[in-house]
Amino acid sequence: MSSIDYLRPAPVSGHIFRRRRKSGDRWMAKWRDAAGQHQRVLGKAWRGRGRPTPGHLTKQGAQRELDAILADARRGQLVAPTRPVGGATFADAAAEWLRYIEHDRKRRPSTVRDYRIVVDNVLVAALGEAELEQLTSAHIDAFRARLVAEGRLSARTINKYLALIHGILKRAQRVYGLSANAAAGVERQPARRSGEFDVLSAEEVEALARAAASPQDAALFATAAYAGLRLGELRALRWRDVEFDKRLVHVRRSYVERDEGVPKSGRVRSVPMIDQVARALDELSRRERFTGDRDLVFCNDAGEHFEDSALRRRFYAARERAGLKPIRIHDLRHTFGTLAVQVFPLSDVKAYMGHAEIATTMIYVHHVPQVDAAQRLSAALSSEAAATPAQIAEQVSAS
Known part of the structure; x- marks a missing residue:
């Protein structure tokens, strides 16, 4: 050109x-x-x-x-036009919002697909015919109450639906000149993270690896449990991302729904490569094919991205052979989190796991039991009780 x-x-x-x-x-x-x-x-x-x-x-x-x-x-006189709100429906606003997040905000195709499923099958089905000017907080609250009464969805899922409605109407305010966001006045469902999830001990991870169907699966299970990579990140990992000399695994890409893009956090990160991971990957790097810098570390027989559903089936089979509790493959990532918070500062664990918020990392702190907490507290109280008044006064003045 x-x-x-x-x-x-x-x-x-x-x-x-x-x-x-x-x-x-x-x-x-x-x-x-x-x-x-x-x-x-x-x-x-x-x-x-x-x-x-x-x-x-x-x-x-x-x-x-x-x-x-x-x-x-x-003539160049139509710059970022605002569409008239008169006659526009929630379905119109939803279609514009989906276009906006896909083409303007450049969200990942898998993310857009998930949004589109909810918008088309749930939100538009319930609110699509409502004209934007006539849509009120009462309409949206009635939708929320109906979902609660059905009892099929968790509070977190219902709140996600409400957040999507809020985002659609926020975009409508900009595009259609809608005067107010009706979703802003709708109360969310009370939802708390239980903090409960299952993890494996180091011995159980080794048992899972021994029960794996292939050396590649064994290496993948070890990398997930000891480096904390998500399944999509494991599917996109290439040998150039593995630095044996620096003991690092670089997480640069993720492969989800037949699309390779940036990781979920949107940022590249590096994770320490502990001995267990280094040994597994070093052995895997000695296979006959697919060991070049651009080759996938974990691949199918053709050297391409492996099918995630097939891996899950092999994982469940290995879990049964190893006699382990019924955990999910994503719980291997939780295993890394619970181990990491016992060794590294929270800020480091947050970076290693690619969390957007430190609150997400904190779930691992709450999960790890402080087995010596009672002993340490008893020792502190005993020490304080044995101190003389003069020593206590000295400690107070020093503080």
Whole structure:
């Protein structure tokens, strides 16, 4: 492409289409200009004959609205347009929010997919027909109460749904000029982390590795338990990320839902490579194939990303052969967390595990029992009781 091509204005094009709604069909405009792709509710579709009533459009009227939009866009007079809120529904706002997080915010495809499933199957199904101007906190609270009454979802899941609604309406405030966010006034469900999860001891991790179906699975189980990598990060690990001389494993990528991208935290991190991991990976690096810098450490027979569901089945089988309690493969990461907090400062553990918040790391502190706490406290009290008044006064003045 020549430098002249970069100076040419981006082509402006668009079309109208009719979106069916129980409350009345809408004429929609969709167009692309230099700022990207846009969509706007033009107005309610006129179904009758003769002159349409105010707020309604015929097909010809909708086309004229689009022609005016395209003309402004070609003149550069249509920058970040705010769409009229009149007639727009929650479904319209949800579609715009999904477009925003995918194309503007560049969220991972797996994240967008998960959001889209919830939005389409739950939120739009319940609130999609509601017009934004008519949507109130009472409507959203009724939706929350209905989910609670059904008893199928946890409080955390219900709160996640409410957070998504809040994000959709927050975007609608910017795009449609919506005056208030109705989700802001809805109370969340009380939810607390129990702090309970299962981990393995070092002996149990070794038993799991011995029961693995292959040396690669054994090395993967050891790396998960002693380096704390997520399954997606293990699937994307390459030999160039393993530095034996510096005793480090670099977590640069993650492979989830057939898409390789940055780790969940959005940041590259490095984890200490302890002897157990170094021995397992060193043995694996001596295999006949797939040992180059760009090759995957854990791969299938073709050297490509292995299937996660197949690995889970092999993990469960190895767990049974080893006679271990029914833990999940993600609990191997928890195993690393409980070991790490006993050795490293919390800030280091947070970095090693790729946590966004220190509160997440704190769950491992609460999980690790302080077996000597009673003994240490008793010793401190005994020491204080044996001290003379003069010694106590001296300690107080020193403090």
